[in-house]
Amino acid sequence: MLSDSTLLVRRQAALMTLIFSKDESDTATDRISQGLKIYQNNLLMTAARAISLKYPVLEKMVGNETIIAFTDQLLKKELPNTGDWADWGVMLPALISESPLADDHAYLSEVARLEWFVYQAAREKVTHIEVETLSSLTESDLDAVSLHLSPTLQVMESHFPVYELWNLHQVPEGGEVDEGELYRLLVGNSAPHYSMVFQQDYHARLKTLTVQEYAWFKDVLAGMSVERLLGKHQEIDFVSWIEQAISQQWLVAIK
Structure with missing residues (x-):
């Protein structure tokens, strides 16, 4: 029933x-x-x-x-x-x-996509790291271990600087957007841009990513094992990344 x-x-x-x-x-x-x-x-x-x-x-x-x-x-x-x-x-x-x-x-739909991620990150239930799972990194078979990120975390690739466009419009009530800067952002920006949205301290946060960071996050989100991640992304300082992932509340478990 x-x-x-x-x-x-x-x-x-x-x-x-x-x-x-x-x-x-x-x-x-x-x-x-x-x-x-x-x-x-x-x-x-x-x-x-x-x-x-x-x-x-x-x-x-x-x-x-x-x-x-x-x-x-x-x-x-x-x-x-x-x-x-x-x-x-x-x-x-x-x-x-x-x-x-x-x-x-065409940038309008990309800005809207980023805004939906921001909205979702702001209203998602807060997740906390399962501290006891960090010991999984000491296991010998890291091919059976993967990184589990916050469900609020989303990465995005765009041919427009969507993070910069979003940030430019964060003006106080009654304030005006810098039209010259807006024009500069929309002209001559055909190269890919990478952004990330996540929840930290109960608020939605945004940051830009390098192409290497974007590729790393995509593979982590796809469930790639720690061993494969380390073999494929040797440019990533894994220890520093783990520290940052914990402090920024990206990581919820390693298992």
Whole structure:
């Protein structure tokens, strides 16, 4: 038997689908149709507000009207199915990458992707390192041992300096973005850029990575054993990395 909370979520999802599937071809009376349009618009504004909270840099870059337009399109592809707007919006970067804006502003979807990682890292449950597993590094068979990173940690490759773009828009309320610096970042930056998002001390953190660091993290996240990691990435100072991974709260276990 389904729990009351599961039933509620399903009813909410069904209601949202019903509301946003209605259009002007429906045979309902004008009065009912008008009421439905008002309700749809109220929900659209609620959804747009949820998007602006998740993607504040994107909103600064494109403006509130464009955010509303994106939200309207997103609701046709992805409806909140948990009953909580906070869980909704993961498909926005993909939607932007398929929009006409992507032809001249491909960086927008990349900035949105980074912002989703930041949002997720900020709201994920805090994880603590399993200190007792550190002794696994003393085992003789390191091919049977792997590094387990925080589920909040994400790495990202982009042809745009997304970290720098994100950081440039971290201005105080009422402050203005340096348009000259923004132009500089968007022109002539075709080389790959690498970024990482993680949770530390209950906050989302961002940092840039070198290509070597990015390759290392990708292999760690893929579950590569410690022995294979050390053989493949000989440029990494493993002892220093372990110390940093513990202090920065990247590492949760070695086993």
